[in-house]
Amino acid sequence: MITIRVINPNTTASMTDTIRQAAQAVAGPDTRIVATNPSMGPVSIESHYDEALASVGVLDEVRQGEQEGTDGYVLACxxxxxxxxxxxxxxxxxxGIAQAAFHAASLLGRSFAIVTTLSRTLGRARDLVLEYGFERQCVAYRACEVPVLGLDSDPDGAYRALLAECESTIKDCDPDVIVLGCAGMAGMCKRLCNTLHRPVIDGVAAGVTLVEGLVRMGVGTAKCGEFAETPAKTITGLLAPFTRE
Amino acid sequence: MITIRVINPNTTASMTDTIRQAAQAVAGPDTRIVATNPSMGPVSIESHYDEALASVGVLDEVRQGEQEGTDGYVLACxxxxxxxxxxxxxxxxxxGIAQAAFHAASLLGRSFAIVTTLSRTLGRARDLVLEYGFERQCVAYRACEVPVLGLDSDPDGAYRALLAECESTIKDCDPDVIVLGCAGMAGMCKRLCNTLHRPVIDGVAAGVTLVEGLVRMGVGTAKCGEFAETPAKTITGLLAPFTRE
Amino acid sequence: MITIRVINPNTTASMTDTIRQAAQAVAGPDTRIVATNPSMGPVSIESHYDEALASVGVLDEVRQGEQEGTDGYVLACxxxxxxxxxxxxxxxxxxGIAQAAFHAASLLGRSFAIVTTLSRTLGRARDLVLEYGFERQCVAYRACEVPVLGLDSDPDGAYRALLAECESTIKDCDPDVIVLGCAGMAGMCKRLCNTLHRPVIDGVAAGVTLVEGLVRMGVGTAKCGEFAETPAKTITGLLAPFTRE
Amino acid sequence: MITIRVINPNTTASMTDTIRQAAQAVAGPDTRIVATNPSMGPVSIESHYDEALASVGVLDEVRQGEQEGTDGYVLACxxxxxxxxxxxxxxxxxxGIAQAAFHAASLLGRSFAIVTTLSRTLGRARDLVLEYGFERQCVAYRACEVPVLGLDSDPDGAYRALLAECESTIKDCDPDVIVLGCAGMAGMCKRLCNTLHRPVIDGVAAGVTLVEGLVRMGVGTAKCGEFAETPAKTITGLLAPFTRE
Amino acid sequence: MITIRVINPNTTASMTDTIRQAAQAVAGPDTRIVATNPSMGPVSIESHYDEALASVGVLDEVRQGEQEGTDGYVLACxxxxxxxxxxxxxxxxxxGIAQAAFHAASLLGRSFAIVTTLSRTLGRARDLVLEYGFERQCVAYRACEVPVLGLDSDPDGAYRALLAECESTIKDCDPDVIVLGCAGMAGMCKRLCNTLHRPVIDGVAAGVTLVEGLVRMGVGTAKCGEFAETPAKTITGLLAPFTRE
Amino acid sequence: MITIRVINPNTTASMTDTIRQAAQAVAGPDTRIVATNPSMGPVSIESHYDEALASVGVLDEVRQGEQEGTDGYVLACxxxxxxxxxxxxxxxxxxGIAQAAFHAASLLGRSFAIVTTLSRTLGRARDLVLEYGFERQCVAYRACEVPVLGLDSDPDGAYRALLAECESTIKDCDPDVIVLGCAGMAGMCKRLCNTLHRPVIDGVAAGVTLVEGLVRMGVGTAKCGEFAETPAKTITGLLAPFTRE
Incomplete structure (x- = not known):
C-alpha cells in the first residue's frame, strides 16, 4: 500500500474535497490518498503574500505526514x-502541482499554455517555469480572471470563462497542451479535454501519478546536500511551534 | 488493465529480458507489460549510425503495438x-527512457549526472538533454567505457566499472541524482542506489511509471498538429513494407 | 577538382534535378557536383516518420559516395x-541544408524567418534551430501549406502561395532574411529574392558553398570522438545489408 | 530625508547591529537607516525551512515600515x-541583498563568485541567480562551511575560513568580483577587499545604495499588475494576525 | 565630495545641458556632476557607424577625467x-546608461520595454540586453521614429510621439517598466512617469545613482584581468594622439 | 571575378602579408584577394582600447573598398x-574572422575551443561567442600569452607556446575543433592541424570562403533596416574626414 498525502495549501475545505476526488480518480489500486489542508493560512492563494503565508501551513502538514507515515506528498496549489x-x-x-503539470504536459507535445485564475499570479507561474526548466515549452501565460473561490461559488460561470480563455489561447498560440493553473479547476479537466480535443492537464492528477511512480521506483528526494534533513533550529515568537530540536 | 509495450530498439533478446524484468518490477497491479524487440536492426546501439537504423525497427514495433491494442509505449534505448x-x-x-530518466531525476534534486557505456554516445545524450530542456539540471556526462553487450557478457566487471565511474562522478561533481545511460544497466540500478546513498535512476522503470501515469490521467500525445497521425506515403525499395496507405 | 555529393534524401528524381541545378549554379569553377537520391525510402518527407525512414537511404548514399571518392556531402532535405x-x-x-541555411542567413542580418511547406514539419525545424544554436536569430516559423510534391506538380500555384507567405511573414515579423524550408523550393529562390528586396536563402546553395569552403580549407568532420568512424556492427533482418564488418 | 528600513529577517539582534553599521557606512548624508528584525522566526537562516518561516517576519516588518513611513526596504538575508x-x-x-549584490558585482566586471556560509544554502543562491538573470556572470558557488551564528561567536576563525575560501575560489575560477553570501559577513567586507585586491561586495551596502538611488530617481515597484497592493484576504489560525481587510 | 563625470558621447552641447540637469537632479548632496562632451565625433548617434566613431571621443573624455580626478563615469548614450x-x-x-537603465528597471518589476528614437538603433539595444543578461526582462523593443536631434528642435512634437509609442507599448505588451532609449529624453522622464502610472527610467539618472552608490561602497572596476589598465601601444596616423606610452 | 577585400585592422604591414597569404591559399580560382590595412590606428590589437580605435581604420578601409568595387569583406582581427x-x-x-571561425568550427564537430594570444582579450571573445550564438559550442577560452607582435618577431617560440596551449586544452577539455584566436596565427594553422589530429580553424581562411560563398549565392547584408546604408551625418573635430554627406 502506497500512501500519498495531497496537501491543499489553503484553508478552504471544499477545495480540499475537489482535490481529493481528482487525486483518487487517478491513483493506482494499491494507493491510499490522504487529502488535507492546514489549520492556518489564507483561505485562497492569489498573491505573493498569500503564498508566503501558505508555505507555513504546508510545512505543518508535512510534519504531520511524517509522523503518520507517508510515502510521498503532492502540494496542491x-x-x-x-x-x-x-x-x-x-x-x-x-x-508541486505546477511542477507536475509541466512535466506531464511536456511528455505529450512540443508546447503548452498555462491558463490560470487571476493574471496577477502569472508572475509566479513564470518564475516556476524558469526554475524547473520549461521556458521553451511554455508558450503562453493566460488568465480567465475568475478568483480561486469563484471556481467553487459559481462553477458554471467559472467553467464558461475558463473554456473561453482556453479557446482564445488555442486560437492565438496553438499550444499542443493546456495546463490548468489552479487546483480548484481539477473537476473541470475532463470536460475541457473532451471539448478542446487536445490534452488538458490538471496538476493534482499529474502530481499523484508522478509521486506514485517515484514510490514504485523506490526513490525519494536526494538527501545528500541541499535537501538533507532540516537541521535543529530555534524559532521564536508567533512561530515558536515550528522550532526543530 | 493498462497495456504498456516496452520496446528494446536493438535486436538482442537477452537485453529485452533485462528490460522486461525492470519494467515489471515497477508496474502497478493493473498494468500488463509487453516487452519486445524488433526483427531488424543493430544488435546494440553505440553510434549515430546504429541509432538511425534502430529507429526503423522501433516504428515496426509501434505499428504492431497499435494492431494489438496498446495504451502506451516505452522506447528502451x-x-x-x-x-x-x-x-x-x-x-x-x-x-523514451532518456526522457523519462531526466524527468524523474529532476523531481528528486537540483542536479543529475548521466553515466553511460561508451563516451562516443555522450553527444546524443547532450542533444537530448538540450531538446528536452534539462541543460541546467544535467551537470555531468560520463562514460564507464563498457560496450553495451559487455553489460550482459561480463556483468560483474561491468558493475565494477559502472560503480567506479559513478563514484568518481560524485567526487568530481556531487550531483544529487545519477541517471544510468543504458537500458542494459537496469538490473544494476537498485544495487547502485544502495551503495551510493543517493537516488539512481533507470530510465526503463521511470518510463513505465510515467506512461502508466499518463494512461491513468486519460491523456496521450497531442494529435492536433506536429504529432497528428502519419499521413499516407509511398515508401520505395528495401523499405517498401513501411508504405502507409 | 573538388567533388561534392548532394544527396536528395527522398526518392523523387525530378526533385533531385531541381537540387542539381541549384547546386551547380553556385559551385566554383573547380567543383564537380554529383546529385543523387537513394533507391529506398519515402517519395517526399513531410513527417517525423518519413524522416526516420529517409535517414536509411542517406546512409546508403554516403556509403556509395565514400567508395567513389567524395570530398564533402550536402544533405538536401x-x-x-x-x-x-x-x-x-x-x-x-x-x-545539412537547414544547418547551411541558418549559418548563411545569420551572416547577413540579425534575424531570419523560416518559410516551409507544411506546418506539421515546423517542429523539426524548431529542433534543428535549437540544436544548432540559432534560437535567437530565428524569429518566425511559417508554412505555406503546399505539400512537397506540389512544388513540382503546380509550380506557379506553389510560387504564389510561397510568395504570399513570405510577404505576410515580413509584414508580421520583419525578419532581415528569409530561409526557404524545402530543397524543392531552390528554383524559386532568386525570383523571391528579387521580389522581396531582402536576402532569401536556399539551403542547397548555402550547403554547397559551405562544403566547398571547408574543402578548400583542408578540414573535415572531427574524427577524434563522437564522429569517429562508425564501428563494426551486425545489423539484422531487413536491414542486414547495412552490417559493417 | 530618505528613510530606508533595513530588515534582518532572522531574530538575532547582534546580527541586526552588524547590518545597521554596514548600512550606515554607505548611506548618503540625507538618508536615515532604520535597521530592525522581526519578533518571530528563526534565529538564523540556513535551510529552505528557515527561509520559508523567515518570510513571515519580513512581511510583519514591512507592514510596520509602511505605518511608520518608509521610502524603501532592504531585505538583509x-x-x-x-x-x-x-x-x-x-x-x-x-x-534583497542577493539581488543587490549581483547587480553591483556585474557593474564591476565580467564575472563574480558567491562565497557563502554553509554549502546547503547554495541551491537557493542558484535559484536567485537564475531568477534575476545573472547565470552567465556568476561563475562559482562556494561555501566556507561556517554557520551563520559562527560569524558572530568566533569572528576571527570565521574571517580566516572565509578568506581561505575566497583565495581558493580566485585560484580555481579567477572571478573579477567576490560576492559575500551572508549579511553577517558585512563587517569583513572592507578587509577582504583590501587583502584580495579585487572588488568584494557586501549585499547590505549594495542594497542600501540601490534603494537610495531609486528613491532619488523618484521611482518604486511597478504597481500595475503582479505587484499591485496585496488584496484583502482572510488568514486563519496561528497566522490570523496577517489577515488583510 | 564625490565627482562623477557624465560624458555625452555626441558633440551637441545642448544635449549635454539636458544630461547635466538630469544628472544633477538625482545626485546626492555630496556629489559633484561634471557633464561634458568630446571635441570630436558625430553630432548625434543613430547608427553603428556613429557609435564606432563616438567611442573615440568617449576615450578622450575619460583620459581627461583621469587627469582631473574623477570617482566614476556615466556614458550618456x-x-x-x-x-x-x-x-x-x-x-x-x-x-553606460543602457546598462544602468536595465539594472534599475529590473529592480522595479518583472519586465521592461525599451522605447527609443529610431528603429534602426534597436539592434544595438538587443545586443546590449543580451550582453548584460536582461533578455528575459526586456519584453519589447520600440521606436517613436523621432531623430535624436528632433528631441531638441521640436520637444513638444517629440514628447507627443514618445508618449504615443509608450502608450501603444503598454497596450500591446503590458511591461511593468518603461526604459527610455536616449539620453536626450531625460527631460521628459518625470512627465511620462506621471502620465503613464508606471515607472519610467531615464538611464542618465540611473547611471548617476549607480555610480554614486559604487563610490560610496568603495569599489570600482575589477583591475585584475580583462579591465586592467590599458597597456602602452603606438597608435598611428590620424589617431596618433591616442598613443599610450 | 569575385573581389574580396581582406582588411587587417591593425597597422602592421607584415601581418597584412601573413593574412594575404592565408586568404589566397583558400580563395577559389575566380576570386581576387585585396589584402590591406588602414593608415591609422594601433599597431596591434590587445585591449578594448585598441579595438575601439581600430574600428575607425576599418571604416576607412571599407569606404575605400566601396569606391574600388568590392564584392565582400573580411575583417581580419x-x-x-x-x-x-x-x-x-x-x-x-x-x-569577421571570429564570426567566420565559429561558424566553420561548428560545422565540423560538437564543440570548439578558442586559443588566443593574451588572456585579457578573452572577454571580447566571450562577448562575440554570445552575440553570435555559439555559447554551447565553445567549451574553452584559452591564451598562450604571446603578444600579437610576438607571433611575427619570434615565430618559433610563438609556435611552441601555441602548440603547448592547444595540447593542454585538448587534454583538459577535449574539444572537437580548435579555433585560433588571432589573424597573426594564420600561417601556423596547417602545421597545428597536422600535429593535433583534429581540425584547427584559422578565421582568415574561414572568412574568405564564407564571403566567397555568399557572393556566389548572390546575397549580401540585409539592407532593409538596422544595416541600411549609414545616413548622412556631420562628424566633428579630429574625425571630421568621416563626415557623410
Whole structure:
C-alpha cells in the first residue's frame, strides 16, 4: 500500500474535497490518498503574500505526514508554495502541482499554455517555469480572471470563462497542451479535454501519478546536500511551534 | 488493465529480458507489460549510425503495438531512437527512457549526472538533454567505457566499472541524482542506489511509471498538429513494407 | 577538382534535378557536383516518420559516395535527416541544408524567418534551430501549406502561395532574411529574392558553398570522438545489408 | 530625508547591529537607516525551512515600515526571503541583498563568485541567480562551511575560513568580483577587499545604495499588475494576525 | 565630495545641458556632476557607424577625467559606446546608461520595454540586453521614429510621439517598466512617469545613482584581468594622439 | 571575378602579408584577394582600447573598398572590430574572422575551443561567442600569452607556446575543433592541424570562403533596416574626414 498525502495549501475545505476526488480518480489500486489542508493560512492563494503565508501551513502538514507515515506528498496549489522546504522535511518525495503539470504536459507535445485564475499570479507561474526548466515549452501565460473561490461559488460561470480563455489561447498560440493553473479547476479537466480535443492537464492528477511512480521506483528526494534533513533550529515568537530540536 | 509495450530498439533478446524484468518490477497491479524487440536492426546501439537504423525497427514495433491494442509505449534505448516518429504512429503516449530518466531525476534534486557505456554516445545524450530542456539540471556526462553487450557478457566487471565511474562522478561533481545511460544497466540500478546513498535512476522503470501515469490521467500525445497521425506515403525499395496507405 | 555529393534524401528524381541545378549554379569553377537520391525510402518527407525512414537511404548514399571518392556531402532535405550518422560514415565534411541555411542567413542580418511547406514539419525545424544554436536569430516559423510534391506538380500555384507567405511573414515579423524550408523550393529562390528586396536563402546553395569552403580549407568532420568512424556492427533482418564488418 | 528600513529577517539582534553599521557606512548624508528584525522566526537562516518561516517576519516588518513611513526596504538575508510578497506590501521599492549584490558585482566586471556560509544554502543562491538573470556572470558557488551564528561567536576563525575560501575560489575560477553570501559577513567586507585586491561586495551596502538611488530617481515597484497592493484576504489560525481587510 | 563625470558621447552641447540637469537632479548632496562632451565625433548617434566613431571621443573624455580626478563615469548614450575600453582607462567605475537603465528597471518589476528614437538603433539595444543578461526582462523593443536631434528642435512634437509609442507599448505588451532609449529624453522622464502610472527610467539618472552608490561602497572596476589598465601601444596616423606610452 | 577585400585592422604591414597569404591559399580560382590595412590606428590589437580605435581604420578601409568595387569583406582581427558599422557601409557582405571561425568550427564537430594570444582579450571573445550564438559550442577560452607582435618577431617560440596551449586544452577539455584566436596565427594553422589530429580553424581562411560563398549565392547584408546604408551625418573635430554627406 502506497500512501500519498495531497496537501491543499489553503484553508478552504471544499477545495480540499475537489482535490481529493481528482487525486483518487487517478491513483493506482494499491494507493491510499490522504487529502488535507492546514489549520492556518489564507483561505485562497492569489498573491505573493498569500503564498508566503501558505508555505507555513504546508510545512505543518508535512510534519504531520511524517509522523503518520507517508510515502510521498503532492502540494496542491499552482504556486508550489514551500516546495523546497517540504523536500527537506519529508523523507520521501514531494511534488508541486505546477511542477507536475509541466512535466506531464511536456511528455505529450512540443508546447503548452498555462491558463490560470487571476493574471496577477502569472508572475509566479513564470518564475516556476524558469526554475524547473520549461521556458521553451511554455508558450503562453493566460488568465480567465475568475478568483480561486469563484471556481467553487459559481462553477458554471467559472467553467464558461475558463473554456473561453482556453479557446482564445488555442486560437492565438496553438499550444499542443493546456495546463490548468489552479487546483480548484481539477473537476473541470475532463470536460475541457473532451471539448478542446487536445490534452488538458490538471496538476493534482499529474502530481499523484508522478509521486506514485517515484514510490514504485523506490526513490525519494536526494538527501545528500541541499535537501538533507532540516537541521535543529530555534524559532521564536508567533512561530515558536515550528522550532526543530 | 493498462497495456504498456516496452520496446528494446536493438535486436538482442537477452537485453529485452533485462528490460522486461525492470519494467515489471515497477508496474502497478493493473498494468500488463509487453516487452519486445524488433526483427531488424543493430544488435546494440553505440553510434549515430546504429541509432538511425534502430529507429526503423522501433516504428515496426509501434505499428504492431497499435494492431494489438496498446495504451502506451516505452522506447528502451537511451538515445530515444525514433521517438517523434513513434509519437505520430501511436494513438496513446510514447516516452523514451532518456526522457523519462531526466524527468524523474529532476523531481528528486537540483542536479543529475548521466553515466553511460561508451563516451562516443555522450553527444546524443547532450542533444537530448538540450531538446528536452534539462541543460541546467544535467551537470555531468560520463562514460564507464563498457560496450553495451559487455553489460550482459561480463556483468560483474561491468558493475565494477559502472560503480567506479559513478563514484568518481560524485567526487568530481556531487550531483544529487545519477541517471544510468543504458537500458542494459537496469538490473544494476537498485544495487547502485544502495551503495551510493543517493537516488539512481533507470530510465526503463521511470518510463513505465510515467506512461502508466499518463494512461491513468486519460491523456496521450497531442494529435492536433506536429504529432497528428502519419499521413499516407509511398515508401520505395528495401523499405517498401513501411508504405502507409 | 573538388567533388561534392548532394544527396536528395527522398526518392523523387525530378526533385533531385531541381537540387542539381541549384547546386551547380553556385559551385566554383573547380567543383564537380554529383546529385543523387537513394533507391529506398519515402517519395517526399513531410513527417517525423518519413524522416526516420529517409535517414536509411542517406546512409546508403554516403556509403556509395565514400567508395567513389567524395570530398564533402550536402544533405538536401530541410530536416537534415541522418546528419550525425552521415558525419560518422564520411571521411570529409557533411552539411545539412537547414544547418547551411541558418549559418548563411545569420551572416547577413540579425534575424531570419523560416518559410516551409507544411506546418506539421515546423517542429523539426524548431529542433534543428535549437540544436544548432540559432534560437535567437530565428524569429518566425511559417508554412505555406503546399505539400512537397506540389512544388513540382503546380509550380506557379506553389510560387504564389510561397510568395504570399513570405510577404505576410515580413509584414508580421520583419525578419532581415528569409530561409526557404524545402530543397524543392531552390528554383524559386532568386525570383523571391528579387521580389522581396531582402536576402532569401536556399539551403542547397548555402550547403554547397559551405562544403566547398571547408574543402578548400583542408578540414573535415572531427574524427577524434563522437564522429569517429562508425564501428563494426551486425545489423539484422531487413536491414542486414547495412552490417559493417 | 530618505528613510530606508533595513530588515534582518532572522531574530538575532547582534546580527541586526552588524547590518545597521554596514548600512550606515554607505548611506548618503540625507538618508536615515532604520535597521530592525522581526519578533518571530528563526534565529538564523540556513535551510529552505528557515527561509520559508523567515518570510513571515519580513512581511510583519514591512507592514510596520509602511505605518511608520518608509521610502524603501532592504531585505538583509542572502536568500532574499519574502521579496516578492514584500514588493506587494510596500509602496516604495524593496531590494534583497542577493539581488543587490549581483547587480553591483556585474557593474564591476565580467564575472563574480558567491562565497557563502554553509554549502546547503547554495541551491537557493542558484535559484536567485537564475531568477534575476545573472547565470552567465556568476561563475562559482562556494561555501566556507561556517554557520551563520559562527560569524558572530568566533569572528576571527570565521574571517580566516572565509578568506581561505575566497583565495581558493580566485585560484580555481579567477572571478573579477567576490560576492559575500551572508549579511553577517558585512563587517569583513572592507578587509577582504583590501587583502584580495579585487572588488568584494557586501549585499547590505549594495542594497542600501540601490534603494537610495531609486528613491532619488523618484521611482518604486511597478504597481500595475503582479505587484499591485496585496488584496484583502482572510488568514486563519496561528497566522490570523496577517489577515488583510 | 564625490565627482562623477557624465560624458555625452555626441558633440551637441545642448544635449549635454539636458544630461547635466538630469544628472544633477538625482545626485546626492555630496556629489559633484561634471557633464561634458568630446571635441570630436558625430553630432548625434543613430547608427553603428556613429557609435564606432563616438567611442573615440568617449576615450578622450575619460583620459581627461583621469587627469582631473574623477570617482566614476556615466556614458550618456543608449548604445554605451566604448564602455569596455573606458573601463580599462578609468581607475574608478564606469556605467553606460543602457546598462544602468536595465539594472534599475529590473529592480522595479518583472519586465521592461525599451522605447527609443529610431528603429534602426534597436539592434544595438538587443545586443546590449543580451550582453548584460536582461533578455528575459526586456519584453519589447520600440521606436517613436523621432531623430535624436528632433528631441531638441521640436520637444513638444517629440514628447507627443514618445508618449504615443509608450502608450501603444503598454497596450500591446503590458511591461511593468518603461526604459527610455536616449539620453536626450531625460527631460521628459518625470512627465511620462506621471502620465503613464508606471515607472519610467531615464538611464542618465540611473547611471548617476549607480555610480554614486559604487563610490560610496568603495569599489570600482575589477583591475585584475580583462579591465586592467590599458597597456602602452603606438597608435598611428590620424589617431596618433591616442598613443599610450 | 569575385573581389574580396581582406582588411587587417591593425597597422602592421607584415601581418597584412601573413593574412594575404592565408586568404589566397583558400580563395577559389575566380576570386581576387585585396589584402590591406588602414593608415591609422594601433599597431596591434590587445585591449578594448585598441579595438575601439581600430574600428575607425576599418571604416576607412571599407569606404575605400566601396569606391574600388568590392564584392565582400573580411575583417581580419579576432575581435571583429567595427563589424556592424562596416555592414552598414558596405553594399555586399562583411564577415569577421571570429564570426567566420565559429561558424566553420561548428560545422565540423560538437564543440570548439578558442586559443588566443593574451588572456585579457578573452572577454571580447566571450562577448562575440554570445552575440553570435555559439555559447554551447565553445567549451574553452584559452591564451598562450604571446603578444600579437610576438607571433611575427619570434615565430618559433610563438609556435611552441601555441602548440603547448592547444595540447593542454585538448587534454583538459577535449574539444572537437580548435579555433585560433588571432589573424597573426594564420600561417601556423596547417602545421597545428597536422600535429593535433583534429581540425584547427584559422578565421582568415574561414572568412574568405564564407564571403566567397555568399557572393556566389548572390546575397549580401540585409539592407532593409538596422544595416541600411549609414545616413548622412556631420562628424566633428579630429574625425571630421568621416563626415557623410
Amino acid at each position: 499552482f504556486g508550489d508554495p514551500g516546495l523546497h522546504a517540504a523536500q527537506e522535511l519529508a523523507s520521501g518525495s514531494v511534488v | 537511451f538515445g530515444d531512437p525514433g521517438l517523434h516518429a513513434a509519437q505520430e504512429l501511436a494513438s496513446g503516449s510514447v516516452v | 530541410f530536416g537534415d535527416p541522418g546528419l550525425h550518422a552521415a558525419q560518422e560514415l564520411a571521411s570529409g565534411s557533411v552539411v | 542572502f536568500g532574499d526571503p519574502g521579496l516578492h510578497a514584500a514588493q506587494e506590501l510596500a509602496s516604495g521599492s524593496v531590494v | 543608449f548604445g554605451d559606446p566604448g564602455l569596455h575600453a573606458a573601463q580599462e582607462l578609468a581607475s574608478g567605475s564606469v556605467v | 579576432f575581435g571583429d572590430p567595427g563589424l556592424h558599422a562596416a555592414q552598414e557601409l558596405a553594399s555586399g557582405s562583411v564577415v
